[in-house]
Amino acid sequence: xxxxxxxxxAPSFLYLNLTEKCNLRCTHCYGFFGSEKExxxxxxxxxxxxxxxxxxxxxxxxICGGEPTQSPYFKDVLQFLQEEKLHYMLTTNGLMSNxxxxxxxxxxxxxxxxxISLDGFNADTHGVIRKGSVTxxxxxxxxxxxxxxxxxxxxxxxxxxxxSLHRQTLEQLPQLLQLMLELKPTAWYLSxxxxxGRALENRELFGDLNVYRDMLKDVxxxxxxxxxxxxxxxxxxxxxxxxxxxxxxxAALAHCEIHADGTVSPCTLSRLTxxxxxxxxxxxxxxTLKDIWESEPFxxxxxxxxxxxxxxxxxxxxxxxVANIFQYYxxxxxIPTFCNSIHEKLGVKPNVPSKIEQGLIQIEIN
Amino acid sequence: xxLTKHTRFRQEENYILLCRVDTLQYFQIENKWLSILMSLKxxxxxxxxxxxxxxxxxxxxxxxxxxxxxx
Numbered sequence: 016x017x018x019x020x021x022x023x024x025a026p027s028f029l030y031l032n033l034t035e036k037c038n039l040r041c042t043h044c045y046g047f048f049g050s051e052k053e054x055x056x057x058x059x060x061x062x063x064x065x066x067x068x069x070x071x072x073x074x075x076x077x078i079c080g081g082e083p084t085q086s087p088y089f090k091d092v093l094q095f096l097q098e099e100k101l102h103y104m105l106t107t108n109g110l111m112s113n114x115x116x117x118x119x120x121x122x123x124x125x126x127x128x129x130x131i132s133l134d135g136f137n138a139d140t141h142g143v144i145r146k147g148s149v150t151x152x153x154x155x156x157x158x159x160x161x162x163x164x165x166x167x168x169x170x171x172x173x174x175x176x177x178x179s180l181h182r183q184t185l186e187q188l189p190q191l192l193q194l195m196l197e198l199k200p201t202a203w204y205l206s207x208x209x210x211x212g213r214a215l216e217n218r219e220l221f222g223d224l225n226v227y228r229d230m231l232k233d234v235x236x237x238x239x240x241x242x243x244x245x246x247x248x249x250x251x252x253x254x255x256x257x258x259x260x261x262x263x264x265x266a267a268l269a270h271c272e273i274h275a276d277g278t279v280s281p282c283t284l285s286r287l288t289x290x291x292x293x294x295x296x297x298x299x300x301x302x303t304l305k306d307i308w309e310s311e312p313f314x315x316x317x318x319x320x321x322x323x324x325x326x327x328x329x330x331x332x333x334x335x336x337v338a339n340i341f342q343y344y345x346x347x348x349x350i351p352t353f354c355n356s357i358h359e360k361l362g363v364k365p366n367v368p369s370k371i372e373q374g375l376i377q378i379e380i381n
Numbered sequence: 382x383x384l385t386k387h388t389r390f391r392q393e394e395n396y397i398l399l400c401r402v403d404t405l406q407y408f409q410i411e412n413k414w415l416s417i418l419m420s421l422k423x424x425x426x427x428x429x430x431x432x433x434x435x436x437x438x439x440x441x442x443x444x445x446x447x448x449x450x451x452x
Contacts (some may be wrong), residue, residue, distance in 0.1 A: 024393055027400065027407070072391035072399045102387070102402040127402050329433070 020334065022317060023267045025071040025308055030079050030272040030283065031064070033086035038110055039156075041222050042144045043134075043179050045211040048081045055275045058088045060300060063274065065095040075127060081275065084111045084203060084336055093122040101283035106130040106177075109163030116166050128201070129167045130175040131153050133160055136190040140183050144220060164198055173201040180207050182222035185230075192234045196241055202320045203238055205231070206248035210286055211342075224250060249353070262333045262351065271308070273299055279307045281316050283339035293341050323348040327363040382440060384421045388448040393416055408446060414439060423451065 035052040037044075056064070068076060076096070083089055096103050098269055102125045107132040119126070135141035139161065142153025151159070168174050176183060176195065184191065184271050195203055208214050208221055224231070231250065238245045267281035277298040280286035285297065294316065297307045307313065320334040327333070327350070339351040350358070358365040384390075386391070387403035390410075397410040397418060417436065420427050427436065443449035 023398065027398065072389070074389040075402045102389070127405075291413070 020265075020268055022308075025305060026073055027079065027265075028075045028273050029073060029146055029270050029304075030070070031076045031092075032079050032273060032275045033061075033082065033083040033089060033092060035081040035275045036085040037080060037082040037084055037108075038150070039082070039145045042212075042213055042217040043208045044213040045209050045210050045283070046081075047049050051241070052276050054277070055086075056088075056273075056277050056300070058091050060277065061088055061092050061096050063297060064194055064304070065099050065101060067101035069101050071305055073101070075104065077104045077106055078371045079106040082108055082110070083334050084115060089131050089320075090118060093119065096125055097122050100153070101125060102127050104128045104130060107163070108132050110151070111158040111159075116163060120170055122172070123172065126172060127177060128173040129165075130177055130204075131160060132179070132182050133164070133176045134181065136177050136187055136194045140187055140191075143183055144179070144181055144217075151211065154329055161198070162270075164200065168200070170199075174198075175202040175204060176200045178203045178222065179205070180222065180227075181220040182207055185222040185224070185227045188227065188234050192237060195238060195243060200243060201240070202244040204246045204248055205234075205250065209249060211284070230361075264336060266337070267313050267320070268334070271313075273304075279304065281313065282338060284336075284342070285316070288338050288342035290345070293345060315333065319347040324350050324354075324363055327354075327361045329361060382421065382444070382449050383424065383452050384448060385450050390418055399448060401446070404447070406446070408448070416434070436441075 021333065033054055035046065035048050036050060037048040040049050065076075078092065078096075080086070083092075083105065086092070104127055105119065107129065133141060134144060135157075138152075138154040138157035141157045145153065145156055150185050164174055164176065176198070178191065207224055212222065231247065235245050237248065244254050264282070271279055271281050272283050272286065274286055277300040278286060279299050279302075280289075280294075281295045285294070294312045296312050297310050299307065302310070316337055319337045319340070323340075324330055324333070324335060336351045336353075337347070339353070340347060340349050343349075343352050344366065350363050352366070355364065355365050356359055382417075387401055388434070389402055390397055390399040392398075392412065392415055395410060395450065397415055399408040399410055399418070400406070401408075417427055424450070427440075440449060444451075
């Protein structure tokens with residue numbers, strides 16, 4: 016009997032991407048965020064969407080981008096959320112004026128947490144991957160980011176610091192840990208840079224996580240001892256963890272993402288990495304979220320979460336990363352790339368490296 | 382007693398999904414408790430039932446889970 020999780024009647028939460036506009040041009044960006052995308056959602060769209068989220072019982076929205084505060088409708092969205100009493104998280108780079116910080120606080124009744132990116136312990140390390148900023152120095156970016164973290168923290172909002180582990184950050188993990196112990200966020204998410212978007216053009220940023228595994232273990236333990244919830248995203252510290260490895264993702268089952276142009280996909284990656292020839296995800300400008308949740312592309316995505324991977328020991332407890340499979344192979348029967356290296360432990364046949372993995376072709380993007 | 386401001390719930394096919402959004406904790410509750418949760422949400426007194434002890438224990442569990450608070 017299959018133990019694959021069933022979809023909820025509607026998303027329990029979702030990402031609401033306000034704009035692809037960003038005031039930075041991070042070299043590790045998983046998208047190509049920077050400029051506003053053609054046909055982005057407008058004020059009326061956001062009002063209608065937030066009303067529907069409330070009506071169908073979505074528990075909370077993660078307001079994100081690009082940089083969501085760069086949307087001309089950011090303030091309107093906060094008002095709509097307040098009117099509908101819909102809880103929300105804010106994912107931001109923290110670069111905003113004091114007036115805007117105060118505005119968010121004014122509409123903070125339903126703000127449940129703020130997630131801010133911080134990738135290094137000083138201006139050099141944090142700023143080195145944010146070179147594209149045209150208006151701020153690396154020093155100013157770092158100072159403002161830390162200021163925003165403290166602003167929200169002093170007002171009682173739980174803070175999550177999100178750190179992308181680029182090469183220099185990995186080298187300076189102990190110093191970053193010291194800064195975290197000083198800032199004391201509620202949670203600290205550490206994730207490797209992914210092979211998507213602008214990061215593909217900046218291969219020098221990628222560090223070998225295996226080299227820093229012991230250091231990551233120490234950082235993990237010390238931060239936890241100091242009451243910081245540490246989450247290592249897609250990082251396995253101990254080989255023994257592979258014995259029970261399974262991919263637990265709620266894409267299309269419990270959550271989805273509304274993109275800045277209104278396209279709705281099961282997750283961020285599926286929109287960014289799956290070519291339109293495989294999945295033509297619906298747009299919320301012409302559909303309700305409820306209809307999209309039941310649509311053919313979403314149902315097919317769910318079907319692909321429960322097929323393939325023949326022989327895998329974790330099959331019934333895993334719902335596979337469909338986005339990864341289509342990004343690299345375009346074939347739903349293949350196994351995700353991150354299972355290739357542990358295929359013996361899982362009991363599955365490895366994939367032949369894709370042309371992308373061999374560096375022969377670039378990843379197709381929409 | 383009342384649901385906390387940060388408690389949200391809805392009915393799924395076979396259970397009630399309940400979430401404390403302030404801590405992002407999810408709970409699955411039997412469908413039979415829907416009327417009680419609705420009463421709490423609407424601020425109505427909970428109707429007496431023939432299973433008062435069971436109701437009392439359920440409400441106690443909700444307090445422990447942090448989804449219910451005293452007014």
